[in-house]
Every structure is written in structure tokens, then in C-alpha cells.
Amino acid sequence: MQGFAKKVEAKSLVDAVTERLEEAIIGGELAPGERIREQTLAASLGVSRGPLREAIRRLEGRRLLDRKINFGVRVAELSPQKLDDLLTVREALEGIACRIAADRMSDAEIDEMRRLLDGHAEQREVRSGEGYYVESSDFDFHSRIAASTQNELLTSMVTGDLYDLLRVYRYKSSTMAGRAAQALEEHRAILDALAARDPELAEQSMRTHIRNARKHAKLALEKAAAAAPAAE
Amino acid sequence: MQGFAKKVEAKSLVDAVTERLEEAIIGGELAPGERIREQTLAASLGVSRGPLREAIRRLEGRRLLDRKINFGVRVAELSPQKLDDLLTVREALEGIACRIAADRMSDAEIDEMRRLLDGHAEQREVRSGEGYYVESSDFDFHSRIAASTQNELLTSMVTGDLYDLLRVYRYKSSTMAGRAAQALEEHRAILDALAARDPELAEQSMRTHIRNARKHAKLALEKAAAAAPAAE
DNA sequence: TTAGTGTAAATTGTTGACACTTTATCGTAT
């Protein structure tokens, strides 16, 4: 048996189409509320309607698409309420993940997290105190904590389904802008609690972090809604 | 417009097949790990493979089915670890739901919950202190709390996807047996916290309740595994 | 004008057939 670093996994058309659609929705190529015509989309993707419909069923389950019988498929609508709901769910899940991480994360992993945050501190967006926290950096921090729980369900929710949903909002609106510096401080507080092996404090720090993000997003969206009251 | 109490909603074959499969998996008609042949199953359901495959894609997302490319579909395997993971996630979600409920549930709803629990106390299984809490009663209690949050995402996770997953374990093993009396007491403690409008206590009571269920299930499954070590 | 009706076009719902992959079986050579 030869050892390859990364095995090339066979993919079906359904897998490929699912990923492509996911990307299109998150990246805004397909706008929220936009109707999808199966024939048209299938043709433009170069596949038949079969695999496309299967991919759509999957994305329905992830709440990225919405199908009404005998009418068709729409890209999920966004709303401040839905984002608030989503972040409430994330607060609960990431909170308990962080609690568990305080027990299970190894010293080496904690050291590496420390270096990670030091790297983030060098980023332009964070130093200026404005702008976004670089998305991949933020994801890295949160996903390491989730992964350390060794809870496959919890991890896949936080880094998978629920993360995709969050990214839709990240792209469409500047829900997270101007919070980079504070977010880094909160990340540091979380890491300190992990390093102290304090589950209670770890959970509370993470919950505070996400609650703050939620409040910030709420304000940003309300301000945006006031500026352009037409768009529902 | 004439008023009908309940509108008959149009259902596609995919919807019907999804529900039927869900029922079959939860009820044990399809055993964990069992392989599904599309042609055979489609024929026995009286539909073609198209709608069946779409239904399967949905249930994949709910972790009730598992597909390996070019091999086929299997009913999800169970394991003590997976149940533990699931109950950890539920602890987090129902915990925060209960916290929110302490603020949002109306006095009338709380009164009704009280009557609900008084009814449960009369049930044979609870009075004897052994046996299961009647499933629909338990579901009713938990789902009212979730619904009162008015958080659609949270509610649908707790009463939908994650509940179906839990039911698979409920059916296959007596994970919840012999805890009826204690569960009722815990339900009462939760309701007291809600009535007192104490969010912190409400969350803690719910988390304790689910954590106890998790520990109980863990012991039950380990005992079962010790008795029949062959079954993985 | 407006409401209502009926037809045509567009779109989704469903099916059966074909292509490709994997697995099982049998035969052959060592």
C-alpha cells in the first residue's frame, strides 16, 4: 500500500453540483429570493435535471434553498430575524463546544492557537481596528475549538451547515465590519480560559463573544434597513 | 373564501416517500446498517427511482441514511458515542431555548404546561417510577418550550431533525427506561424556573435534565453492550 | 373598464431506459 497525502475521492455529479450551487449562493451569484429554473440551470451547469434536483434537495435541508410544490425553487430569503436566530443557535453550540474543549484540547493545540492569534494580530484589518476579521482566520479559530470536542455532530453543525448559512450573511452585508479588534480581544479571552482549563469560564467567554457579534450584527442590519427601507 | 379547519396540503411523491422512509427507519422496519437497494425499495413503494433518490438525499442530510458513491445507501449505524454526541448538542440547544422561554413564554402557556405535567403524573408508567415516559408526553413538554422561543431554526432543530435522530435510539434500545419518575421531577423543576421567570435557573435546570438523561442512556447502553458484545 | 373564462406556453413532477461501476462467480494457471 503506497501512501498518498491526500486521496482523490470520487465525486458524483450531485456532489459537484451541490458544491457549485453552495458557492453560488454564498458568493451572491444567486441572489436571495431569486427563482431557479431547473432546465435553465441544469443546462448552464452542463448536467441533466436529475442530479440537479438531488442537489437541490440537499440544499433545501441546509436551508439555502426553498422549494414550493409545483412552483419551483427559490434561494433562501435573508432577514435580520433569521440571522439573530442563527447566532442564538451558534451561541449555544459553540458555547458547549468551548466548555468541552477546555477539558479535551491538548497543551500543544492550545500553544498552536496562541500562535494563530498572534498571527491574526498582525493582519491589517485587525490592527486598524476596523474592517472585517479575515474570514478564514476567524473560521480557523472557531473550527479548531469545535473539532477538539471530538463530537462529530457538533463539529459538523458548527463548521458545516450552520457555517454556510452564516457566510451568506457575511457576504451580503457588512454584519461583521468594524469589530475586528474587539473580536481578537474576545478570542484571546476565550483562549485564556481554555489554557486555564476552566470549562465554565470558557463557555461563558465564547457565549459572550457570539452574543456581542449578534448585537453588532443586529445594529448593522437595522441601520441598513433604515437606509434602504424598500428592500424586505 | 370558505374556511376549512385544516387545509389539505399538496404533497409530492418525494414528500410522501421521505415520510415513509423516516417512519420505517425510526420504527425499526429498516434496521441500522441495513443496505437499501433503490430498485427494490422503489418498487415496493410503488414509485420510480427518481423521487426515491431525492428523498434519500434529504434523509442523508438528516443523518438517517448514509450513501457511499457507487456502492449504495445504508441506514445509519447507531453507537453509544453518537447518542452521547447527540444529547450533548441537545443539552446546548434546549438549554438556551429554555433560557429564552423564561422571558417569552406567556403566563397562560405556563399554566397550561402545569396542567400538562399534572396529567403526566397520572400516567401508569410515571406512577410506577419505572418504564418510559410516554413519548408523546415528553415531546409535548420539550416542544412547547422550544416553540415559545419563536426561533424557527432552533425549534425545527430540536423538534425536527435532531428529534428524529433521537427517536431511532428510543426505539432500538431502552435508553430511557426506568427514568420516568425522575424525569417528571426534573420537568417540574424546569417549569418552576420558567414560572419564576429566572432565565439562568431555567437554562441550568434543562441542562441538568438532559445531562441526566445522557448519563442514564450511557449506562444503559454500556450494560447492553456488555451483555451482547458481538453487536457493534 | 373589469371580471371571468378558456387556451397556450412554460415549468415542475415522474418515469423508464441506458451507461458505467462494482461485486460475485467461474475458470485457468501456477
Place this chain on the structure above:
DNA sequence: ATACGATAAAGTGTCAACAATTTACACTAA
């Protein structure tokens, strides 16, 4: 006997056509 390879069978992956439903539009009547 065992390992290897070819072949057949079974099952999944994909597609294109047909059926059913909804929507758009024109036409008619009050």
C-alpha cells in the same frame, strides 16, 4: 489448493422524454 484474471450479474449514476400543473394572456360578456 491458491492466486489471478476474465466474464456475468447486480446495482448505482445519468439522461431524455412524457405527464401534470401552474402561470400568462387573450378574448368575451356584463
